[in-house]
Amino acid sequence: MYYNESIEYKIESIYHTKTKEYFNEVFSSYNNGNFRSAMVMLYSVVVCDLIYKLQELSERYNDSIAVSILAKIREEQKQNPSNSKWESTLITEIKERTNLLETQDALNIDYLRNHRHLSAHPVLDKLDMLVTPNKETVRANITNMLEGILCKSPLLSKKFISTFLEDLVSVKDQLVKDNEFENYLNSKYLSKINKPTEEKLFRDLWKFSFRLDDVQTTENRDVIFRALLVLYNKDKVSFNSIIDSDKNYFSHIKLQNENILNLIVEFMSLFPEVYNLLEESTKLILNNKATHDFDIFTKSIFLSASISNHLEAIKSRMDDTLIPERLSDSGRKLLFKVSQENGVATKFLDFLIYIFSVSQSYDRADLNFHEYISLYGDFFSKEQFIKILEAINENTQIHQRRQAWQDNNILKELINKKFQGEIHLDSYTNVRM
Known part of the structure; x- marks a missing residue:
C-alpha cells in the first residue's frame, strides 16, 4: 500500500509518453532539493499535458469542443506571441467546457499556479526576491497533479457520449x-x-x-x-x-x-x-x-x-x-x-x-x-x-x-x-x- 502511494509508482501511470518524459525533470529537481525549479517546471508540464489531451480528443476522437479550444488558444498565441495569458485561457476553457478537470483538480491547478508565480517572478520589495517553497508543498503539488491530471485519460469531455456513439x-x-x-x-x-x-x-x-x-x-x-x-x-x-x-x-x-x-x-x-x-x-x-x-x-x-x-x-x-x-x-x-x-x-x-x-x-x-x-x-x-x-x-x-x-x-x-x-x-x- 505504501509503495502504491509513492510518487515513483504514480509516475508509471502518467498517461502521455511525452508528459512522462518532461515529468522526469520535475522529479529530478525535487529529489535534488531544487524545489523552486520543480514547481516552475511542474506547472509547465501540466499545461503541456492538457494540450496533449486536447490534441488527442481532436485528432483521434474528433471532439468538437477540443477542436474549438485549441483553435482559440492558437489564435491568442498568434495575437500575443510573448504573452502567457493563453495558459489561463486554456485552463478556464477546459474547466468550463469539458470534464477533464473535476472541481478539486481546478482548485489544485490554481494553487500550483500561485506557487509557480512566486517561484518564477521576483518580488522587488522583498529581501528574498524569489520564494522557495518547502519540500512538503512541492510534494503535495506533485501528488495533486499526478492524481488529478497527468495520470488521467483525455476521454472525459462533455461531448464524450456523442463521440462514443458515433x-x-x-x-x-x-x-x-x-x-x-x-x-x-x-x-x-x-x-x-x-x-x-x-x-x-x-x-x-x-x-x-x-x-x-x-x-x-x-x-x-x-x-x-x-x-x-x-x-x-x-x-x-x-x-x-x-x-x-x-x-x-x-x-x-x-x-x-x-x-x-x-x-x-x-x-x-x-x-x-x-x-x-x-x-x-x-x-x-x-x-x-x-x-x-x-x-x-x-x-x-x-x-x-x-x-x-x-x-x-x-x-x-x-x-x-x-x-x-x-x-x-x-x-x-x-x-x-x-x-x-x-x-x-x-x-x-x-x-x-x-x-x-x-x-x-x-x-x-x-x-x-x-x-x-x-x-x-x-x-x-x-x-x-x-x-x-x-x-x-x-x-x-x-x-x-x-x-x-x-x-x-x-x-x-x-x-x-x-x-x-x-x-x-x-x-x-x-x-x-
Missing part, C-alpha cells in the same frame, strides 16, 4: 463477435474513463437502449445495447447501486416499443437482479406482457426462480395449448445462452428434444427438426442422440413424413462426427436412411 455506429458491422467488440470498447474507452464519466455513460446508454425511439437511435439500438451489456458487466455491483438509488429514471422504459421491450427483457434475463430493482409499476407491466405474449414469456427468465424452472414453465405452457407455440430464434438463443452460463445446457437440450418428440404433424416435425435438432447437433451427448432416435422411431408424425429420409441422414452425419460406431442406428427400424 464510433459505435462506425464499427457495428466490423466487430460482430462479442469478444472482439468487448475488447475494442475496453481498450479504446472503458479502461480510460473515470468513475463519474462511467456512471454518466451507463445512464446515457440505458436511455438510448430502452427509452428513445427516434430514427437514428432505432437504427443503431442493437449496437448501443451491446455496449451497455459490456459496460454493465464491468461493474455490476456499482451499476445496480445506481439503479437502486434512482428507480424512477431506470424504470422509465418505453415498453410499448417492441424492440425496446425485447431488449429490456433480454437484459433482465441475463441479469435477473435488475428486475428486482425496478419500480413495481414497471414490473407489473412486464408481467402482464409475458402473460399475453408467449415469445416475451419465453424470454422472461427473470420471472422464474432459475433457468431450469423457467424451462419447465415454458414446457407446461406449450403442453396446455391445443396448437403448441414455437420458440422464436431470439428466444431460443437467449435460453441457450443463459443455460450455458448457469451450467444447465443439458436441460435446455433435453427440452428441445422433448419439443421435437411431441411433434403433432409432418410440417411441425419438419420445423422442429431444423430448429431444435440440426442446429444444436454439435452439443448433444450420446445419450441425447439416443433420445432423438427413440423419438423418431416412436412418433409416426416424425418418421412417416417426406422429409424424414433427408433429415435422418443429417442426423446420421451429426452422430458419426462425435460417436461413430458407438450408436447402432439399425436398432431403430423406423429411422429410414
Whole structure:
C-alpha cells in the first residue's frame, strides 16, 4: 500500500509518453532539493499535458469542443506571441467546457499556479526576491497533479457520449463477435474513463437502449445495447447501486416499443437482479406482457426462480395449448445462452428434444427438426442422440413424413462426427436412411 502511494509508482501511470518524459525533470529537481525549479517546471508540464489531451480528443476522437479550444488558444498565441495569458485561457476553457478537470483538480491547478508565480517572478520589495517553497508543498503539488491530471485519460469531455456513439455506429458491422467488440470498447474507452464519466455513460446508454425511439437511435439500438451489456458487466455491483438509488429514471422504459421491450427483457434475463430493482409499476407491466405474449414469456427468465424452472414453465405452457407455440430464434438463443452460463445446457437440450418428440404433424416435425435438432447437433451427448432416435422411431408424425429420409441422414452425419460406431442406428427400424 505504501509503495502504491509513492510518487515513483504514480509516475508509471502518467498517461502521455511525452508528459512522462518532461515529468522526469520535475522529479529530478525535487529529489535534488531544487524545489523552486520543480514547481516552475511542474506547472509547465501540466499545461503541456492538457494540450496533449486536447490534441488527442481532436485528432483521434474528433471532439468538437477540443477542436474549438485549441483553435482559440492558437489564435491568442498568434495575437500575443510573448504573452502567457493563453495558459489561463486554456485552463478556464477546459474547466468550463469539458470534464477533464473535476472541481478539486481546478482548485489544485490554481494553487500550483500561485506557487509557480512566486517561484518564477521576483518580488522587488522583498529581501528574498524569489520564494522557495518547502519540500512538503512541492510534494503535495506533485501528488495533486499526478492524481488529478497527468495520470488521467483525455476521454472525459462533455461531448464524450456523442463521440462514443458515433464510433459505435462506425464499427457495428466490423466487430460482430462479442469478444472482439468487448475488447475494442475496453481498450479504446472503458479502461480510460473515470468513475463519474462511467456512471454518466451507463445512464446515457440505458436511455438510448430502452427509452428513445427516434430514427437514428432505432437504427443503431442493437449496437448501443451491446455496449451497455459490456459496460454493465464491468461493474455490476456499482451499476445496480445506481439503479437502486434512482428507480424512477431506470424504470422509465418505453415498453410499448417492441424492440425496446425485447431488449429490456433480454437484459433482465441475463441479469435477473435488475428486475428486482425496478419500480413495481414497471414490473407489473412486464408481467402482464409475458402473460399475453408467449415469445416475451419465453424470454422472461427473470420471472422464474432459475433457468431450469423457467424451462419447465415454458414446457407446461406449450403442453396446455391445443396448437403448441414455437420458440422464436431470439428466444431460443437467449435460453441457450443463459443455460450455458448457469451450467444447465443439458436441460435446455433435453427440452428441445422433448419439443421435437411431441411433434403433432409432418410440417411441425419438419420445423422442429431444423430448429431444435440440426442446429444444436454439435452439443448433444450420446445419450441425447439416443433420445432423438427413440423419438423418431416412436412418433409416426416424425418418421412417416417426406422429409424424414433427408433429415435422418443429417442426423446420421451429426452422430458419426462425435460417436461413430458407438450408436447402432439399425436398432431403430423406423429411422429410414
